[in-house]
Amino acid sequence: MGMCFAASEKQLYSPGQAPEAWQLFLLLAVTLPLLSCTLIYYWSWDRWTRHPLAQTLALYALPQSGWQAVASSINTEFRRIDKFATGAPGARVIVTDTWVMKVTTYRVHVAQQQDVHLTVTESRQHDLSPDSNLPVQLLTIRVASTNPGTQPFDIRLNSSEYGELCEKLHAPIRSAANVVIRQSLGDLFLETFASHVEVNPAYSVPSNQELEACIGCMQTRASVKLVKTCQEPAVGECQQCYCRPMWCLTCMGKWFASRQDPQRPDTWLASRVPCPTCRARFCILDVCCVR
Ligand SMILES: [Zn+2]
Ligand SMILES: [Zn+2]
Ligand SMILES: [Zn+2]
Known part of the structure; x- marks a missing residue:
């Protein structure tokens, strides 16, 4: 709309006479919001059961209850102060009594503690960390679930938090043969x-x-x-x-x-x-x- 006034000589009011590049621009400007609205409408059917997050949670729901029951269980456990949480806001790792979660900007990975296998796959040594000038070791841990619907995902954490993570998990963490985990200072x-x-x-x-x-x-x-x-x-x-x-x-x-x-x-x-x-x-x- 603004461009109609700013570049009035291009005749943007009548799309048929506007230059081709502008026609394409108009087409995209109209279709993209339309597409996303349709997608949101599709997700919202049947009380949001088609939303990707709801479908992830539904994998863990009991036959007689819906994904909402799983969500409220996660909510309850998340509010407890003894949960384990680490990582930057863009890749937060949260471990509660029953759940292992990784929250990224566009996805939430959820796995139930009782059916996950954790394996330390990689460790990376950094000489300096941003918040102290001590060497840090970053561990990459692969979380694989025996639940067929759950895709395996990787979580990353500082090796000094490793002990705390082990305490929170019921199952032991396996370690790939060549990875040595350093203790905290x-x-x-x-x-x-x-x-x-x-x-x-x-x-x-x-x-x-x-x-x-x-x-x-x-x-x-x-x-x-x-x-x-x-x-x-x-x-x-x-x-x-x-x-x-x-x-x-x-x-x-x-x-x-x-x-x-x-x-x-x-x-x-x-x-x-x-x-x-x-x-x-x-x-x-x-x-x-x-x-
Ligand atoms: Zn002395
Ligand atoms: Zn003592
Ligand atoms: Zn004394």
Whole structure:
């Protein structure tokens, strides 16, 4: 319409006399919206049962209920806070108690957890990630369903989220032979921390003292005591802590890691942090296992 006024010399008011290119333009401008309206009308028949998303969901519907029942089940589970969600808005991956979903701009892939097989097919190493300057590993996981109507789809995630995904899934994730999954930095540090503490001298508790539950996690008994062993008592930056054993090795490792600069993992093992209870500074050589 605007072009009729803007280029009045081309006689766009009477399509029969307009140049051929403009006739084609007019044809497209009318047919494309018409086609999409027809498609939407076709989808909307029978309460939207012909919509592609409804047809995807209908694959999982029980014979006596429609796709709406599946949709409301997904809605309920999606609202729970314990769902696993990751990925950019254009390729969001969501795992709930019963469903594995990938939401892209034009498609929603849905599979039921009980009949999927997940296989790690590829891992890609990137030296820098946009939000921290640590190396990241991106995993591609193929989700194949035993349901014949469901097409297999790929989900991608950071290897540090892999542990969280495994927790949410009921079935194990298979790994292609040549793919090595790296742990998150935190898990890696906890392992290193534990192996360093193992070689420190052990601390034996007085026989009248009983070990309490770790006050960090309340799951296990306290298993470490801070004893200044790195240097002579009056020398250096470390201080003697007089607290009784109150923490387990994992919680102490997490505390140690939480006081570090996430951008400089190379400095973590050599640093000193305050005791979580009395604030006396200690280094990794001062963490002793309780015997
Ligand atoms: Zn603990
Ligand atoms: Zn202390
Ligand atoms: Zn020390």
